[in-house]
Amino acid sequence: MKSGEVLVIDLFAGPGGLGEGISSTTHSNGNKPFQIGVSVEKEPSAHKTLTTRALFRKLAKEPTAKQHYYDYVQGKITREQLFKLYPNEALAAQEETLKAPRALGIDNDLIHARIKELVSKHKGPKIVIGGPPCQAYSLAGRSRNAGNKDYKAENDERHFLYMEYLRVLTIAQPDVFIMENVRGILSAKLNGKVMFPQILKDLRNPGRVTKIKDTASYRIYSLVINAKNPNNPQYSDSADFLIRSEQYGIPQARHRVILLGVRDDIKKTPQILTRAAESITVKETLSDLPALRSGFSKQPDTTIAWEKTITKHSRQLVKAFKKIYPEEAINNLDLTPLLDLPRASSIHTNRVNNQVPEPLKGWLLDDSLGCVLNHETRGHIEADLLRYAFCAAYAQLNDGVSPKSRDFPEELAPEHKNWTTGTHADRFRVQSANKYATTVTSHISKDGHYFVHYDPRQCRSLTVREAARLQTFPDNYLFEGNRTQQYVQVGNAVPPYLAQQIGQVVLQLLSI
Template sequence: MKGNDILVIDLFSGPGGLGEGFASYQNNNEEYPFKIGMSVEKDPHAHMTLTTRAFYRLAKQKGCLDGYYQYLNSNLSRAKLFESYKGIYESAFQETLEGPSELGKDNDHIHARVKELTENHNGPKILIGGPPCQAYSLAGRSRNAGNKNYVPKEDHRHFLYKEYLKVLSIAKPDVFVMENVRGILTAKVENQLIFPQILNDLQNPSKITGSDSCPSYRIYSLVEKTDEADNSTPASLNYLIRFEEFGIPQARHRVILLGVREDIKQIPDILDKNIYPKVSVKEAIGDLPKLRSGLSKKADSYDSWQEVVSKNAETLSKLHNIGVDVNKTDLQPYEDLKRKETVHKNKSLNQLPDHLRKWILDPELNLVLNHETRGHMESDLLRYSFCALHGEQRRFSPKAENFPAELAPQHQNWNSGSYNDRFRVQVSTKAATTITSHISKDGHYFIHYDPKQCRSLTVREAARLQTFPDNYIFEGNRTNQYTQVGNAVPPFLARQISEIVFSLIKKHYSNL
């Protein structure tokens, strides 16, 4: 690593969305100034994904991607790929700490590596990552509220940000980026909002870590301009980023904090809402191969699926006052659909706007990765048909009260309001709703907009909505892959943040 490279330490990495955005940033000289020194992730499948992507990045730098594309084309196993390019693999494996690592449990190993990297690097350093959010998320808090034995102050997940602080005190980076769910703004422990405490601790890490040598930081918003270098009241700023306003095809709303070391007197820019157009679901995924769902409770075949979907179309046509005109839309299924497709026949017909076309598509890749459907029960497929039809004609996903009584699931709480969004179609003309790890469970919140496909989204479609490049492969089984995608930060949003960070650091260092 060169002295003017910017060392990146990535914590709670997931499959690497935040790191991908930074590592992919090119400056005006078409150089890649951000170099990932280490990525910390405890999940073994996400760790595999991180290592494969680190291999891709390092192989690209050396101009030897032939083996990687052979792996994507299933002409080379992952083990054989790493064996054939042993030096690159060893560097990639070292970058991901030679195995899954968990902050709070493997601190000796993690902290030693942070110390080694930072002491041997004379150039700029940044820290990125988002502590796990289950304790802060609205869904997580709702689950916890139903548990009479749940005690917030005993939930260690509320305090995982302190593990972030420990690394901060060792690395002493020029800048840090910390991401979390919007629920962090309203989460409480012992009736006290936790967010002001987190802000205060991030400003003054030494108070928590006891490290006298740790500098202080100023906390900035990425969407609200701060006029003064001394932002002594950061709690008054708006930290919530609405991703759909920045060229991401998804209404994902997250809190992202930008910390700047006290000796750096530059004020960071903010994200620009006027650069990229808004992107719809159909623009993002419409070119991907059409697929059918599987059948989970009977023999699975195209003929069986076609029979079920055709029968469902007939059932819908007999219902009255359901808010849609069944005769207006052809619900008969496409011919000869598969559950998995690797050939990307319609790549040239994509409707991606320019910024995502350049970011997502790979001219060297003519196949589709991680594009396979899950199985569903017949009764749920009927509801999927209705939801897709409703989304196509009404331009919004039906709530529980919009469902005909004949389609209501046999659930005693269906009309309670708690299950209002139990089935949610991703409307083709709008940005997607937030892709979450729940997509690994049943797919009901992520119904494809096309009623003739009658299914939930695939991993690749979810990855497109998260702006992962098409050559980004997710390791593990399909459930593992869904979880990784749902937990990630959209790389293209991270790429925009990296530009702000680079600009700030460049103003401070004259040799960049």
């Protein structure tokens, strides 16, 4: 690495959201000092995405090479052809992602050896980033575990993957580390004891836990609350480490715990993130993307059949709404299906009308891309399409509020035994046009019921690209794998634009 560059060690990388944001951080002189040395990811499709993006970063500075990347994502050449065109850059990208999916705790010898090699060669600043997989900490995951009589938290390896993070800290001894996790980590318990205070204690002195001597210790900072004593930061509430992404220019209510560790010999105090002036809505974020129709999953799927079905649904909804709302409100609804819609689109003719405010707009859009990636709908049963249209129309009539199960007409109720109990009151949830989105999670890969598009004329759930937009992945970021895998990758990621803001905090702290 060159002088002035910062070595980045990316753990539990997923499709690369945290690494994308950090590596995109730009110095006032125009340079991008954060250079990813290694990204560790075990899931094959996410690893493939990670490697493709690593190659993109290495090609992006040269216009001809970048165009070949565009040729690949537009389907003009294969991935294999792209990699063969640039063998040196391809090899570097593959080395960056360890040439294959790798897992901490399983492939430690290989991973640790590579990190030691990078650290020995790099004389400048180093940072470690990443968050251990969060299923054991998440509120939903804990709910599922509670229903399993054989589940024992002390035997769940996911509780202790942060120990693998500690081991890497003792090997790399970075100037700074960034550790991300779900908000459930604040309240997760082991043997009846809340774990988070112990996690903070361990992160302050990783060598004490790993039994490795002469290792660095760290001060742990919040990125949103100023510490009372910057030289020995203490916080009155564990929730002080919680970042509410919608307050920082991310168009979704993604609440995550992000810890900033600063090595004790670095005497500077980090700044906190600057709040955005206004929140960004779903419609601002998505409205320029091509309109699509949903598909049918259990009957012949044709455009004509879809248009007839949605037209029939619109009449049914008007009748249902007239029982509840004044005629003037009903007349303002437009439920007529858009005609001749495809189920997938790579054409981006409406890009000039993008409503995303700056600076997020500049972050997302790529004027040279010329297409939309990963923008394809999934199929649904006909009854669910009617419920989707109801949700979207209901939100229009109720200032963006998504309906609960009690708000559905009886004839639209699904055949679920707990539909009327309130247990799953928001089984169907529209992402309202005039609000920021709810949290994009990996559950979007299941059925789309929680992620209904705000436009009843399209009557569908969100595409991978729309979910990626809400997560602030740049439009030129290609997700590899099948559609289900792509949804999971997006749902599990750290918003790159938030990570880029954290990168600016780290850049100021390191005084590069």
